[in-house]
Amino acid sequence: MRKAFPILGILTAIFLSYALYLALEVAPREQTMGDVQRIFYYHVPSAWTAFLLFFINFIASIQYLVRRSRSSDKVANWTLITVAVVTCIASVVIAMVPDLKKALPQGTYPSSIATTGIIIAGMYFLIRKYFSVEAVDALAVTTAEVGVVFCTVVLVTGPLWARPVWGIWWTWDVRLTSTLVLWLIYVSYLILRRFSSSGQTPVMAAALAVFGALDVPLVYFSIWIFRTQHPQPVVGGGGSIDPRMLHVLLMNWLAFLCFAFLVCWSRYRLERIKREVEETQALEALLEPRSVPR
Amino acid sequence: MSAPTGVMLETLTKDIRLEWRSKDAINSMLFFALLVVVVFSFSFDPNAEESRQIAGGLIWVAFLFASVVALNQTWARELRNQVLDAYRVSPAPANALFLAKAVGNFIFVVILEALMVPLFVVFYKLRVLGPAWQLIPVAALGTWAIVVNGTFFAAMSVRTRSREIMLPLLLFPITIPALISTVEATTVILVGDPATSAKFWIVLLATYDVMFTLACLALFETVLHAE
Numbered sequence: 001m002r003k004a005f006p007i008l009g010i011l012t013a014i015f016l017s018y019a020l021y022l023a024l025e026v027a028p029r030e031q032t033m034g035d036v037q038r039i040f041y042y043h044v045p046s047a048w049t050a051f052l053l054f055f056i057n058f059i060a061s062i063q064y065l066v067r068r069s070r071s072s073d074k075v076a077n078w079t080l081i082t083v084a085v086v087t088c089i090a091s092v093v094i095a096m097v098p099d100l101k102k103a104l105p106q107g108t109y110p111s112s113i114a115t116t117g118i119i120i121a122g123m124y125f126l127i128r129k130y131f132s133v134e135a136v137d138a139l140a141v142t143t144a145e146v147g148v149v150f151c152t153v154v155l156v157t158g159p160l161w162a163r164p165v166w167g168i169w170w171t172w173d174v175r176l177t178s179t180l181v182l183w184l185i186y187v188s189y190l191i192l193r194r195f196s197s198s199g200q201t202p203v204m205a206a207a208l209a210v211f212g213a214l215d216v217p218l219v220y221f222s223i224w225i226f227r228t229q230h231p232q233p234v235v236g237g238g239g240s241i242d243p244r245m246l247h248v249l250l251m252n253w254l255a256f257l258c259f260a261f262l263v264c265w266s267r268y269r270l271e272r273i274k275r276e277v278e279e280t281q282a283l284e285a286l287l288e289p290r291s292v293p294r
Numbered sequence: 295m296s297a298p299t300g301v302m303l304e305t306l307t308k309d310i311r312l313e314w315r316s317k318d319a320i321n322s323m324l325f326f327a328l329l330v331v332v333v334f335s336f337s338f339d340p341n342a343e344e345s346r347q348i349a350g351g352l353i354w355v356a357f358l359f360a361s362v363v364a365l366n367q368t369w370a371r372e373l374r375n376q377v378l379d380a381y382r383v384s385p386a387p388a389n390a391l392f393l394a395k396a397v398g399n400f401i402f403v404v405i406l407e408a409l410m411v412p413l414f415v416v417f418y419k420l421r422v423l424g425p426a427w428q429l430i431p432v433a434a435l436g437t438w439a440i441v442v443n444g445t446f447f448a449a450m451s452v453r454t455r456s457r458e459i460m461l462p463l464l465l466f467p468i469t470i471p472a473l474i475s476t477v478e479a480t481t482v483i484l485v486g487d488p489a490t491s492a493k494f495w496i497v498l499l500a501t502y503d504v505m506f507t508l509a510c511l512a513l514f515e516t517v518l519h520a521e
Contacts, residue, residue, distance in 0.1 A: 065516060184467040191463055196454040203520035204450045207513045211443070211468050214505055218471035222498055 005265065012258040019248075019255035027248040039161045045253035046153040047179070049260045053147035054182065059124055060131070060140040061209035064202055067133050077128075080121045087117025137202040138271040140209065141193065142264050144186055150260065151183045174223045181219045185212035298390040305394035312371070313402065319364040323406045327360040331410070335417050345418040350480030353414055354473060358440055361403045362462050365444040368395050369452040378452075381518070388515040396445040396510075403437050423486025432483070432492065435499040436476035439506065443468055446510040449517060468506075475499040 023041035030037035066076040091114035094100045101110060131139055158176065159169040170176065189212065193205050241249075313319055334352050338344075372378040381391060414420065422429070444465050451460035479495035 065513070068516075181467060181470050184470075188463050188467050192450070192454065192460070195456060195460060196450075200453055200520040203516055204453075207450070207517050208464065210513065211506070211509060214509055215468050215471060218498070218502055218505070219474075222471045222474045 005262075008258070008262055008265075012255070012262050015255045015258055019252040022248045022251055027245055028242060033165055036161060036164050039157050041249055041252045043154060043157040043161060044249060045256040046150045046157065048253055049256050050147050050150035050154055052257075053143040053150065053260065053264070054186065056123070056127070057140050057143040057147060057186075058209055058213045059127055060136045060143065061206035063124070063128060063131075063136045064133065064140065064206045065210070067128075067136070077125075080124045084117045084121035088114045090114075134275070135272070137206070138268055138275065140202075140206065141271055142268045144189055144193075144205075144209075145267060146260055146264050148183065148186050148190060149263075150256075151179065151186065154179060155183060172223070174220060177223045178216060178220045182212070182216055185215060298387045301386045301390040302394040302397075305391055306398055309394065309398040310401070313398075319367050319402055320405060323360040323363045323402070324409060326363050327356045327406060327410050328413070330356040330359055331414060331417060340418065345420060346423070346484045347481065349414065349418050349420055350477045350484055352418075353410075354436065354477050354480065356410070357403065357407060357437070358466075358469065358473065360406060361399070361437075361440050361444060362465065364399055364402050364406075365441070365448045365465075366451075366458055366461055368399060368445055368448050370457070373452065388518045389511050391518075392445065392449075392510065392514045396442050399441045399445055400438060403441055404434075407433060407437065420484065422484055424483040424492070425486075426483070428483050428492050428496070429480065431496055432476060432479045432499070435496065435503055436472060436479075438503050439472035439476070439499065440465075440469060442503070442507050442510055443472075446514060446517070449514070453520075472499060472502050475502065 019041075023038055027038065027041065029035065062076070066072045091110040091112075094104070094113065095110040104110065127136065127139070158179075162171070163169050185208075189205060189208050192208055193201050196204055331352070334356070338348065338352075340348060369378065372381065381388075444461070447464040447468075448461050451457045451464060454460045475495040475498045479492040479499065482490050482492045482495070
């Protein structure tokens with residue numbers, strides 16, 4: 001483990017520089033926007049990485065709450081299995097019935113429903129297998145902190161691009177507003193963690209993460225009615241993207257994922273060591289009462 | 295009478311009696327809301343048409359800020375003499391306690407709103423052009439949205455350092471969808487444009503209320519017993 005970290009660090013640095021080269025040199029120049037569009041190769045991978053990290057944080061928070069009692073843990077496991085099975089059945093049914101297939105948003109396939117369900121359940125059980133209840137809370141801290149960093153990158157690079165292209169720095173559009181609210185929720189999450197006493201922090205933070213996850217879809221819906229100005233998703237949605245651009249985008253995302261993984265890993269180890277030190281100190285304090293005269 | 299309802303009613307009447315004798319929460323909320331209204335009217339100075347457009351936002355921001363004052367006192371009151379610890383070791387159902395506190399806060403904030411609305415109408419020269427009765431469900435649902443989350447987060451923030459400032463930091467980001475819906479619904483009703491309707495916003499607000507009330511009830515016991 002100790003050797004793997006610097007190796008991964010060097011590989012990530014090389015990969016990031018290669019991705020930068022791809023974004024600046026190899027990717028074709030966008031016809032209408034010009035070179036400003038290249039910020040897209042940072043903006044979008046950061047956004048995907050941030051959302052992924054927040055999603056992991058949500059799963060970790062749920063697990064921290066659920067796994068404290070055996071019965072709720074069982075209920076959660078079966079719910080996740082049901083979700084995976086139901087999405088698989090639903091995608092098969094939708095694929096067979098042409099009327100339902102037409103009702104799907106443009107660009108999505110019936111199989112993507114099954115994929116989503118399987119990914120959610122798979123991530124849940126992967127985290128459950130490899131992290132104990134205490135470790136899952138450390139994972140939640142890590143992903144929230146790193147997620148806020150990537151989300152900040154998204155919120156800074158967005159206006160930088162918007163100013164020359166839209167002529168404005170900011171607009172209260174669906175995606176911008178929901179991302180900003182998501183950022184606000186996770187900043188308040190980090191503040192709560194900092195200001196509460198150590199014993200209660202994990203439970204309260206996990207509860208707040210669940211509230212935040214309930215909140216974001218509602219924010220999205222409540223602003224959805226206003227017309228959206230953000231470009232429609234070019235990947236997976238109805239839009240089109242030059243395959244060379246897509247290649248550069250995906251390479252950049254991979255590089256960003258490696259970088260995020262590296263940062264999360266070191267932050268996670270730091271958190272575990274910090275807790276170990278705290279526990280040891282508490283134990284030592286118990287074993288050697290200072291009040292005894294020597 | 296079953297045990298949960300008993301606990302709930304006892305706590306509720308106790309809180310109302312305390313508030314009736316001290317009038318701490320109501321007085322500070324009222325004065326705070328009054329200040330917000332006066333400060334806003336100095337900073338905007340609108341005519342009748344403009345004020346219809348912005349009044350929905352102003353009034354709800356004033357109520358949101360003012361309700362934080364009452365919400366902060368909900369649990370802080372129970373810290374004296376370790377009442378909160380007594381609640382935790384008692385076999386009384388936690389959710390009954392939570393509902394009693396939430397309903398109590400709801401009553402206080404509704405009283406505040408009933409007293410402030412006439413003042414608002416006078417200060418901002420308001421006249422409702424849409425169906426005015428719809429303001430009642432909007433107000434009830436919007437107040438419940440603020441109060442139910444506020445009571446929950448106050449139970450969290452009361453156990454952190456710098457607890458008074460913690461509550462708005464936790465509450466405001468989560469309340470954004472409720473605030474958007476309440477403000478939009480109020481503005482639609484005030485302006486009374488026949489092409490738009492407040493129905494969508496009322497439904498959204500009701501969904502928000504149901505979702506977050508259930509989440510609060512599901513998680514309150516865990517948060518109360520966190521140690």
